[in-house]
Amino acid sequence: MKTSINNDELINSGGGWAPGKLDHDKIPFLVWPPKPLKFLKWLFHPSDGYIFPWAALHFSLALLSYLFLLPSYETLSTLSFNWIGIIFIRNFIFVLIYSSVWHYYLHVYRFQKDQYRFNLRPLGKGKNWLFGSQTKENMFWSLFSAVPIQTFYESLMLWCFVNDYMLFPIKDWFSSPFIIIYFVLLVLFVPMIQHIHFYFFHRIMHFSFLYKWFHYLHHKNVNVGPWSGLSMHPVEHFFYLTTILVHFIIPSHPIHFIYQGIHTTIGAQKGHSGYERLIVNPKTGKSVPSAGYYHYLHHKYFECNYGEITHPFDKWFGTFHDGTKVTHEKLFGKKS
Ligand SMILES: [Zn+2]
Ligand SMILES: [Zn+2]
Numbered sequence: 001m002k003t004s005i006n007n008d009e010l011i012n013s014g015g016g017w018a019p020g021k022l023d024h025d026k027i028p029f030l031v032w033p034p035k036p037l038k039f040l041k042w043l044f045h046p047s048d049g050y051i052f053p054w055a056a057l058h059f060s061l062a063l064l065s066y067l068f069l070l071p072s073y074e075t076l077s078t079l080s081f082n083w084i085g086i087i088f089i090r091n092f093i094f095v096l097i098y099s100s101v102w103h104y105y106l107h108v109y110r111f112q113k114d115q116y117r118f119n120l121r122p123l124g125k126g127k128n129w130l131f132g133s134q135t136k137e138n139m140f141w142s143l144f145s146a147v148p149i150q151t152f153y154e155s156l157m158l159w160c161f162v163n164d165y166m167l168f169p170i171k172d173w174f175s176s177p178f179i180i181i182y183f184v185l186l187v188l189f190v191p192m193i194q195h196i197h198f199y200f201f202h203r204i205m206h207f208s209f210l211y212k213w214f215h216y217l218h219h220k221n222v223n224v225g226p227w228s229g230l231s232m233h234p235v236e237h238f239f240y241l242t243t244i245l246v247h248f249i250i251p252s253h254p255i256h257f258i259y260q261g262i263h264t265t266i267g268a269q270k271g272h273s274g275y276e277r278l279i280v281n282p283k284t285g286k287s288v289p290s291a292g293y294y295h296y297l298h299h300k301y302f303e304c305n306y307g308e309i310t311h312p313f314d315k316w317f318g319t320f321h322d323g324t325k326v327t328h329e330k331l332f333g334k335k336s
Pocket of ligand 2 (some may be wrong): 201206215219298
């Protein structure tokens with residue numbers, strides 16, 4: 001949605017789509033005074049809200065994994081490459097298919113051309129990239145570093161759960177109404193856990209030597225595509241995916257941490273699609289949300305927007321870029 005702000009007042013951060021001035025207050029979460037009705041509308045909007053479509057889709061994949069693709073608890077009680085292999089293959093296939101569908105739809109077949117696209121330049125090619133291509137390099141780190149580390153954390157958590165090593169495992173989520181309510185609320189909170197964890201972890205990754213040694217790899221992607229989200233150094237994956245381990249210390253069921261892992265991996269790919277909206281019906285132009293301009297600006301200008309627009313951390317710490325020229329000059333001076 002475009003705001004009423006004049007286009008001349010906005011930065012032109014790649015020649016493509018700019019959604020207008022960004023503002024945390026447009027998301028009716030953590031706002032003062034609270035806006036409960038707006039919050040509920042945002043939460044349950046059928047195609048443009050917090051739950052639908054993406055959180056619901058990612059949760060469905062987690063549920064499917066738990067119900068049909070998980071070895072028995074008895075098998076999980078002993079660490080073995082046989083069952084860890086099953087989890088690895090499932091995670092690998094999810095990341096491969098999900099990211100490929102986004103990539104082919106938007107960047108190969110270009111079904112919506114440059115509509116809602118932030119940066120009109122093609123994805124990178126040449127000797128700066130592994131295998132001579134940005135997409136191939138991004139695929140390599142996503143599939144052969146992110147997926148094994150996701151699998152490592154998820155398998156560790158499953159093994160801890162069945163052996164009673166977790167602090168507060170939810171063994172029977174249907175045992176009382178309070179546990180049912182908590183269970184559902186925690187499912188809803190999983191994307192927020194990821195956003196909060198992401199801000200602090202990501203802020204630390206911008207400390208000088210951590211950036212120089214590890215985080216630079218993700219930032220090679222100034223222009224982004226659906227494989228860029230998980231294109232990180234293995235050391236960065238090791239910390240990025242610790243969001244799964246949060247469930248070790250809060251009461252959780254395996255569905256919660258399987259979902260946390262899936263949302264953190266494939267959600268990152270969606271969040272780097274390079275397009276703010278995905279057109280799902282070319283005839284009517286109907287679209288659903290895709291990647292956020294908020295994080296795109298981080299890739300374009302580095303030292304701003306470390307978190308997500310759902311949380312005001314960047315605003316509190318003076319690193320919030322709202323897409324306007326005035327803010328851009330305040331953050332970076334006139335140099336860029
Ligand atoms: Zn990124
Ligand atoms: Zn960064």
